Amino acid sequence: MSDDRQLDRLFSALAHPARRAILARLAAGEATVSELAAPLDMSLPAVSRHIRVLRGAGLITSGRSAQFRPCRLEPHALATVAAWTDQYRHIWQARFDAMEAVIRILGDGDDG
Amino acid sequence: MSDDRQLDRLFSALAHPARRAILARLAAGEATVSELAAPLDMSLPAVSRHIRVLRGAGLITSGRSAQFRPCRLEPHALATVAAWTDQYRHIWQARFDAMEAVIRILGDGDDG
DNA sequence: TAATTAATTAACGCATCCGTTAAACACATG
DNA sequence: CATGTGTTTAACGGATGCGTTAATTAATTA
Numbered sequence: 035m036s037d038d039r040q041l042d043r044l045f046s047a048l049a050h051p052a053r054r055a056i057l058a059r060l061a062a063g064e065a066t067v068s069e070l071a072a073p074l075d076m077s078l079p080a081v082s083r084h085i086r087v088l089r090g091a092g093l094i095t096s097g098r099s100a101q102f103r104p105c106r107l108e109p110h111a112l113a114t115v116a117a118w119t120d121q122y123r124h125i126w127q128a129r130f131d132a133m134e135a136v137i138r139i140l141g142d143g144d145d146g
Numbered sequence: 147m148s149d150d151r152q153l154d155r156l157f158s159a160l161a162h163p164a165r166r167a168i169l170a171r172l173a174a175g176e177a178t179v180s181e182l183a184a185p186l187d188m189s190l191p192a193v194s195r196h197i198r199v200l201r202g203a204g205l206i207t208s209g210r211s212a213q214f215r216p217c218r219l220e221p222h223a224l225a226t227v228a229a230w231t232d233q234y235r236h237i238w239q240a241r242f243d244a245m246e247a248v249i250r251i252l253g254d255g256d257d258g
Numbered sequence: 259t260a261a262t263t264a265a266t267t268a269a270c271g272c273a274t275c276c277g278t279t280a281a282a283c284a285c286a287t288g
Numbered sequence: 289c290a291t292g293t294g295t296t297t298a299a300c301g302g303a304t305g306c307g308t309t310a311a312t313t314a315a316t317t318a
């Protein structure tokens with residue numbers, strides 16, 4: 035599978051607040067579709083589609099227990115997103131380090 | 147501005163390979179629209195729209211030099227994305243730590 | 259001023275996203 | 289088998305995304 039298309043799916047999956055809310059909920063542990071839908075102010079079919087998108091991106095997987103489909107987080111996909119962002123970490127890190135240095139210098143001159 | 151909408155804009159901006167390519171190019175330094183368009187196999191107006199999306203997400207800013215609009219990366223927006231992913235870092239970090247522990251144990255029993 | 263270069267906006271077509279309601283499917287149980 | 293509960297799929301409508309070409313704006317230069 036193309037790395038580019040995988041990132042497409044990951045980022046567009048993350049681009050909807052309902053889907054990020056679902057991930058946030060799943061960070062606390064498994065949950066059924068209805069449990070995930072409860073706080074979301076939209077119909078159950080809508081939530082079902084969001085879950086399908088998250089599954090398509092590999093961000094979650096769904097199990098099966100009786101008529102329930104417990105969902106759980108898939109850490110590997112989140113790690114892929116983090117790996118992409120880490121690619122740029124040094125860019126803003128450098129800027130923050132510089133800011134910190136300025137603050138330290140100002141502090142030295144003032145009350146250090 | 148709502149944090150949620152900002153994340154919407156950030157992630158959907160990152161969800162297109164051309165836009166990620168533009169960011170990657172800008173990580174190496176400023177570039178004009180034409181320079182950014184050169185490797186992208188699409189028309190200049192299309193690239194212009196992608197740049198507008200990136201600007202709307204706060205990921206880049208455009209300056210002005212004669213008839214050129216040099217674009218540069220906006221580290222703060224990338225930091226916002228990184229902050230979101232960091233929120234989940236412990237989840238996959240835990241799994242990787244566990245994997246590493248297993249590997250270490252296997253190593254101990256085998257050749258350590 | 260006229261012509262050139264850089265970039266954006268306009269207008270269009272096609273595809274996908276996102277919500278809804280209604281229907282169907284899967285499993286559990288009386 | 290019939291009924292209830294959990295979840296998905298189907299069908300529809302409206303909005304947005306993404307590419308194109310043609311036209312327009314902005315600044316440079318002959």
